[in-house]
Amino acid sequence: MNIEKKYFPIEKVEEVKIYDLNKEVIFYNSPKVTDVEPLEFESILNQISSDINQFIPVDNGEDLIITRFGKTLLQRLNINPKDILGRRFSECLPFYHNLFKEHVKKVVNKKSKIEKLRLLYFEENTLSLIVTTIVMEKNGHIYIINNYEAESITKTSASNNQNEKLYLIEYMSQTGSYYKTNNKYTWTNGIYNILGRHPKSSDKYYNIIFDLALKEDKEKIKKAMNENLPRKMEIKEKIRIKTENRKIKTLECNLYPKYNNNEYVGIYGFFKDISSELDSSILNPIDYILNGFTHSQKLALLLDPFNPVTYSFTDGFYNIIGVKKQEYTHNYNIYKHIGEKKVVEKLKKMESGEVNKFDETFTFYKDKTTKKPITCELILENFYVNNELHTIGFLIDITQDIEKREHIKIIEKQKIIIKEVHHRIKNNLQILNSFINLEKREYSKEPELIIEHMQSRLNSLSILHAQTCESLDFENLNVNEAITQQEKTLNNLLSSHNDINFITYIDSELWMPISLITPILLIINELTTNSVKHAFNDNTKNKQIYKHMKLIDGETCEFVFKDNGIGLKDTKMQNLGSVIIKSLIKQINGTLELTVNNGTQFKIKFPINQEYVGYK
Known part of the structure; x- marks a missing residue:
């Protein structure tokens, strides 16, 4: 096992290449230092793809007590959570303790608000896994947050080696580009990495970036859509887009026209995802919790559920109620599918503003032919912003949890x-x-x-x-x-x-x-x-x-x-x-x-x- 480290000052990230990780020497049994209570949102944290690891710093940041550890690494190393919680990081996982030690000390001693790492795992000199890591301090706790979204990115054949290198470069820098000629678009893989989706055959017929721009930023891109830009004119803008999985991203755009013998050929564009550089809210771990809703089919985030104009639900909502997202309309009568009349009455009071909080468990019939309903838990709370009433909440399908408890x-x-x-x-x-x-x-x-x-x-x-x-x-x-x-x-x-x-x-x-x-x-x-x-x-x-x-x-x-x-x-x-x-x-x-x-x-x-x- 060997590691190589390199710091990239522009990105402010340390890249660590880890070759042939030996899993057998990663974990060591060690004595428990303290008992650990589960986090309030533990069930929600288990639904998301990112690992949120929580620690208590000791000895001025020289060591950490593990109070929560993400499921991904535990599963990879075949470790039982009971054997790791309440232990010293340096004793049970010394490799990762040494890897993050200096970064932890910086955030503990307030020398840095956030530390970024990019871990590249190689197996037999082939890149097999990329993990982006953030080290941060919040309310006296240390958080090490790992994102495992990019796995096995170099499994293409040798004949595609050049495309693979381009993909890797664009992935590392979170960049992508496109050009438009003869009224057709060509997009590089980096664009799809930014958008978080796979290519579609229809992508060549429309601008898949600009069409996702927020309403407030539409004016910025109007001039970029002009087909008669001056020869040497370059457009530089920052725009915000809302991806298909409902993530808000900020992109730095560089656009310029291409001419051949004074004849306009097309337009070239270069995009860089700078969301992490601009969004200070990344310092709050709750953002990673909300991000995780996009990956859950049993858990949904609800924003303004009673407002027919501004309502917004994550995909889990549509899966729970059994209606396709594209077929859902706000006049869909949810109430008639709820089994308990008292729950419906209380929901209507919440909708009318008579009550400000709602926390109930109820049965939900997806359709008339369904004899066996599911069991849901709904939590809603009203709040005001600039004297405007808003509602936020969670809808959770707890059917399997109840069945497991009943079976036990x-x-x-x-x-x-x-x-x-x-x-x-x-x-x-x-x-x-x-x-x-x-x-x-x-x-x-x-x-x-x-x-x-x-x-x-x-x-x-x-x-x-x-x-x-x-x-x-x-x-x-x-x-x-x-x-x-x-x-x-x-x-x-x-x-x-x-x-x-x-x-x-x-x-x-x-x-x-x-x-x-x-x-x-x-x-x-x-x-x-x-x-x-x-x-x-x-x-x-x-x-x-x-x-x-x-x-x-x-x-x-x-x-x-x-x-x-x-x-x-x-x-x-x-x-x-x-x-x-x-x-x-x-x-x-x-x-x-x-x-x-x-x-x-x-x-x-x-x-x-x-x-x-x-x-x-």
Whole structure:
């Protein structure tokens, strides 16, 4: 890696040629000196093409603490911002610290208001990148502003070497020229560099510089358009133009006529962009922020949005509202596309001057066919200049930001709920374990019966677990789906009793939290297995088991289980199966009403002031 430095006094810029930059020795891990808060306009700064790097000077400018660093260099060097903010410039980026050190000291010690550099990066002796850099001091902070607009400018073939050199010369000096003969214009590449656009086939038919002149400077160029200028007359003027990307530039113009044997041939012109030399406002970093709006499709600057004559919007505005710039007219009814009436009412008050500030988030429908709107944030503020009311503001499409935040919330919520599900599974296994201990004493001589009972209970719980994992919210389950699936599973387990008709009425829109539906499924499991095995004899015809669940008021849910068997003999419910059922009913704070008449009916009522019971 090698560097060469040269100062150009006319341009007041130091040119630094950097050959074969070794990225591996640019960045070094270093300890953090202080914590850094993000800038107020951080989200806006990230939208622009230029890098605005902010520092706090220490040791009289000998070193700097990094408080903000532009994304371009970080991406090129693959550096995480967390590893660089709050560190000393000299320790984590010593190459760039040494490169800018003397310039920083000049602005810190007030020897210079602004320092300019031009960094030329070469790879294998081929120019690959040009970066124009400004070093300045503002409100106690140092700003190093890098513009990376010109990249890989020498990728043309060797056959175009001369044109490449001319382009490079014009780019360095921000100059360009043209000549007009036979009513056609010819423009050099430097002109397009000044205008910030590519050539068009129509450019030969009109003056692409003068047509962009501001209204106030039109008079200056009238004489330049005169086709009968005296032979030796030279026109020198300074004019301001507004480029297609809405940048105001000041150009120094030198125009003179060309004659051949006293016959007028055409006119020659030379232009130099002197904007940076004249515009003292360049000392304010906010200009670079505003420049960045021209490159953003999700962010727009609005000037006088309510004035049908003087309104001005950056291109992001038209992209956000979904209307082509050339098709937009000021009578376009923005209000009818806004979803919230209160926002429209407040905007109209802003337009009428009743309020001076506006800061709202709202939904915006680009057209009638769009079902999903975008989410926008609009900030407006009124101000006066020479007793004339003006408005400035920002329109931001924050749809993707909100979606990202919501996605993160969902992920975090799912993590919490999954932990809760695992906790409930653990509790359910403990319940099953207690059932096993009870049945071990009751059925010590019938271990196969214990296994059969546990199998049906485990299947009921597995249904819950499967539905929970498939659920969108991980918390609430559809009661009808859970009971219907349980019924199918029990039918398979109790296939030897396939002559029983199951009738089930559960509201398909009834939902309950897992904590409530778990004991309910276990209750249904116990009632079903007991009924299938003991309720019917060989003389029972049209065997039926009936289940019904509904909300009977705003505070209570009712579940009815009924069979048409021989009737329960143990009406005091003292056997083991009944004890398990009563313990589960107690778990949901329910009450049991037992009726034995042409079969057995269990009516269970339980309160619904749980986590969630209701309809979706």
